[in-house]
Amino acid sequence: MKKNRKTYGFSAINIKSRVAKRFRSFSKKTAKSHTGTLIAVMDFFEWHGFVPSDRLGQSFLQEIINNRKLTETSIKRTEASIAIIRDIEITQTKPTNAILEALLEQKVKHERPKVEPKPLRQEPLIETTVPKIRYERLMDKMEMLKRESQYVVGNTTLVKPSFGKPYLRLDITAGELENYKRTLQNL
Numbered sequence: 001m002k003k004n005r006k007t008y009g010f011s012a013i014n015i016k017s018r019v020a021k022r023f024r025s026f027s028k029k030t031a032k033s034h035t036g037t038l039i040a041v042m043d044f045f046e047w048h049g050f051v052p053s054d055r056l057g058q059s060f061l062q063e064i065i066n067n068r069k070l071t072e073t074s075i076k077r078t079e080a081s082i083a084i085i086r087d088i089e090i091t092q093t094k095p096t097n098a099i100l101e102a103l104l105e106q107k108v109k110h111e112r113p114k115v116e117p118k119p120l121r122q123e124p125l126i127e128t129t130v131p132k133i134r135y136e137r138l139m140d141k142m143e144m145l146k147r148e149s150q151y152v153v154g155n156t157t158l159v160k161p162s163f164g165k166p167y168l169r170l171d172i173t174a175g176e177l178e179n180y181k182r183t184l185q186n187l
Contacts, residue, residue, distance in 0.1 A: 089163050097164070141187060148180055 015023075027037040045051070048063060130138075152172065160166040170177070 085163070093164055145183070145187065148183060152180060 023034070023037075027034050031037040031040055152170070155171045157169050157171060158166055159169045172180075
C-alpha cells in the first residue's frame with residue numbers, strides 16, 4: 001500500500017555555513033519551516049516596497065511619514081463629519097423641537113379652564129356620608145387604578161439619544177394601552 005504523501009520540489013542554494021546557522025535560529029523563531037520563513041521575509045520586503053540592499057532607516061522614515069499623513073487626513077475627515085452632524089443638529093433638529101414645544105405650550109394655554117375667584121365669605125362645611133358599598137367600590141377602583149398605573153410606570157424607560165433631548169419610551173402593546181385608556185374613561 002502506498003501512503004499519500006505530499007511531495008515538494010526542493011532546490012539547493014549554496015550559502016555560507018555561518019549564515020545558514022543564523023538563518024536556522026531565525027527560522028525557529030518565526031515559522032515552522034525554512035520555506036515559510038523565506039516567504040514571510042520576501043512578502044515583508046515586497047509589501048512595504050523595501051529593497052534589502054538599501055538602508056532601512058530612510059525607507060522606514062518615509063513609511064512613518066506616509067502613515068502620519070494618512071492618519072491626519074482621517075482625523076480631518078472625522079472632524080468634518082462631526083461638524084456636519086453638529087450643524088444639522090443646530091440648524092434642523094433644535095429649531096424643529098423649539099417650534100413643536102411652542103405649539104404644545106400654546107395648546108396647553110388654550111385648554112386651561114378659567115378659575116373663578118372664590119367668594120370672600122366662607123360657608124360652613126357640610127359633611128356628607130357615603131354608603132359603605134359605594135365606598136368599597138371606590139376603594140377597589142382606586143386599587144385597580146394603582147396597579148395599572150404602576151404597570152405603566154414600570155414599563156416606561158428613559159431613552160437618552162446621542163442627539164436631542166432624552167425622552168420616555170412606553171414598552172407596552174397597543175392593546176394594553178387601549179385597555180388602560182378605557183379604564184381611565186370608565187372611572
